[in-house]
Amino acid sequence: MSEYRLQLEEIRKTFRDGSETHTVLDGVSLGVQKGEFAAIVGPSGSGKSTLLTIAGMLLSPDSGTVSIAGENVTQATKKEWTKIRREHLGFIFQNHQLLPYLKAREQLTMFQLKEYRDKVNIDEMLSELDIEACRNQYPSEMSGGQKQRVAIARAFVNDPDLILADEPTASLDGEHGRQVVEMIRMEVKKYGKAAVMVTHDERVLDLVDCVYRLEKGKLI
Numbered sequence: 001m002s003e004y005r006l007q008l009e010e011i012r013k014t015f016r017d018g019s020e021t022h023t024v025l026d027g028v029s030l031g032v033q034k035g036e037f038a039a040i041v042g043p044s045g046s047g048k049s050t051l052l053t054i055a056g057m058l059l060s061p062d063s064g065t066v067s068i069a070g071e072n073v074t075q076a077t078k079k080e081w082t083k084i085r086r087e088h089l090g091f092i093f094q095n096h097q098l099l100p101y102l103k104a105r106e107q108l109t110m111f112q113l114k115e116y117r118d119k120v121n122i123d124e125m126l127s128e129l130d131i132e133a134c135r136n137q138y139p140s141e142m143s144g145g146q147k148q149r150v151a152i153a154r155a156f157v158n159d160p161d162l163i164l165a166d167e168p169t170a171s172l173d174g175e176h177g178r179q180v181v182e183m184i185r186m187e188v189k190k191y192g193k194a195a196v197m198v199t200h201d202e203r204v205l206d207l208v209d210c211v212y213r214l215e216k217g218k219l220i
């Protein structure tokens, strides 16, 4: 039985550029199931980040529907969005966006909601991602790969069902980039989560279950 964590149906998004309108997403549909790791590739400016931002409810589509964990959230109010985001979503951005004045472990404890403290063990996660040694280090003392792994761990502290990652390997070399994608895959497979990753990095595509290409506003 299929269990969709994310369903996008006929998403359209247009941006105004002076007097011109520019259709970035022209009827995009996508379904990602529990245990599935999907990648979105495509040229720069094709709308990949826009699509991920809509999937993560940080931006509204002009038309089309967004369902998260089987619930149509397109018409949700701001307050409902916040709740759904907290309960279901984990974001990983291109730039790790760690806070410079917090040590690695604090980056995670700071973001973890009270109700997940018993459920998600931060020390276990640090060890699983092989960044235990960084627990008391500030971002400035960590390597790029370590920072990105802390950012991944942070995306997981509230046990999300759906992980949205926008070019998580962009600031990393090949080996560390691959490690990061392997971590996401492990989380998806081991804990039955779902993930969508936007990437330019062809070398990690063997780690995902399916690859979609966004071109001229369409997903193929």
Ligand SMILES: Nc1ncnc2c1ncn2[C@@H]1O[C@H](COP(=O)(O)OP(=O)(O)OP(=O)(O)O)[C@@H](O)[C@H]1O
Pocket: 015, 016, 024, 042, 043, 044, 045, 046, 047, 048, 049, 050, 051
């Ligand atoms: N807030 C906005 N206002 C106006 N135009 C926007 C806005 N956000 C994105 N765009 C335009 O939409 C198009 C798609 O942008 P988007 O960032 O989604 O592309 P992308 O595929 O992620 O590109 P890249 O691979 O370079 O990250 C671009 O032409 C961009 O200029």
Ligand SMILES: [Mg+2]
Pocket: 048, 049, 050
């Ligand atoms: Mg982008």
